[in-house]
Amino acid sequence: MTKTAISDAFGTVVRIGRRTTRYRQLLREGIKQGRRSHPGDAHVIMMLNLELNELAEHVGILLSEFRRNEMECALQAELNSIEAYPDAIKAVAMLRERGVALGISSNLAKPYGAAVEQLFPSMNTHAFSFENGAAKPDPRIYQALLERLDPRSGRTARTDAPEVWIVGDLARCDRDGARARALVTPTVLNQARRCSPLS
Numbered sequence: 001m002t003k004t005a006i007s008d009a010f011g012t013v014v015r016i017g018r019r020t021t022r023y024r025q026l027l028r029e030g031i032k033q034g035r036r037s038h039p040g041d042a043h044v045i046m047m048l049n050l051e052l053n054e055l056a057e058h059v060g061i062l063l064s065e066f067r068r069n070e071m072e073c074a075l076q077a078e079l080n081s082i083e084a085y086p087d088a089i090k091a092v093a094m095l096r097e098r099g100v101a102l103g104i105s106s107n108l109a110k111p112y113g114a115a116v117e118q119l120f121p122s123m124n125t126h127a128f129s130f131e132n133g134a135a136k137p138d139p140r141i142y143q144a145l146l147e148r149l150d151p152r153s154g155r156t157a158r159t160d161a162p163e164v165w166i167v168g169d170l171a172r173c174d175r176d177g178a179r180a181r182a183l184v185t186p187t188v189l190n191q192a193r194r195c196s197p198l199s
Contacts, residue, residue, distance in 0.1 A: 005095055006145060008136075008168035009106035009116050013088035017081035020074040022052065023109060030061040046107045046129045055109075079111055084119045096122055103127065103145050107135040107173065125149045136173035 007013050023045055031037055038044075048055060052075055056063050063071070095102060104116060107129040117126065127145035129135035134144070146164075 003099075003163045003165065004101045004103065004146075004149065005165045005167060006103045006105050006142070007088075008170070008173070009104055009108065009112075011169040012085075012167060013092070013104070014082055014084050014116055014119055016078060017083055018078055020078040022071050022075040022078065023055075026052065026056055026061060026063075026071065029056075029063065029067070030059065033062060035060060043135060045109050046135050047133050049110055049130045049133075051110060075111060079115045082112070082115045082119070092120060092122060101149055103149055105136065105141055105145050137176050 010016070023042070027037055027041055045055060048058065050058055052072055053063070053068055056068070092102060102120075102123045104120065104123055104126040105128075106116065106126075108116070110130045113126075113128045113130065116128075117123075125145060125148040127141050127148070129141060132141050132144045134140040136142075
């Protein structure tokens with residue numbers, strides 16, 4: 001029986017070395033301009049397939065060319081500081097050697113997706129919130145990943161994959177969403193503090 005392991009990204013297999021909190025600062029820029037903040041702003045940011053400047057325009061926040069360049073440079077510095085946990089690299093290699101199909105499922109804004117992919121090019125597939133318009137614990141994000149992943153033949157997988165391990169750092173997102181998708185799976189939660197790019 002082929003097994004599948006789906007991992008969260010930040011706080012589980014990757015970490016940010018230098019935080020610049022550009023998205024939080026973008027929202028503060030909006031407040032200065034009279035835009036009211038909303039509790040779900042961070043959630044919305046992670047579900048839109050938009051770059052930072054496109055997002056600002058989408059939500060009606062005006063940025064001068066200087067301010068936009070400043071924010072984009074700071075964001076790039078943060079992206080460049082993202083690194084994989086050493087034990088995660090070893091774990092991925094070990095699972096690959098044992099024939100386990102691997103995927104990453106994570107809630108993140110668009111610029112972070114490429115950074116995560118570059119650190120783990122051997123993953124079979126991924127499902128990021130900004131690509132799917134759904135964020136964990138919404139079970140649709142797991143549905144999207146499993147439909148892309150067939151550990152047996154490379155074709156679209158059945159969504160009732162026989163054995164799936166979920167590895168993450170937050171029970172609500174990394175366990176409950178998968179259970180809602182009716183994945184009867186063992187779930188492993190590590191003890192790392194959750195580390196969202198938008199926090």
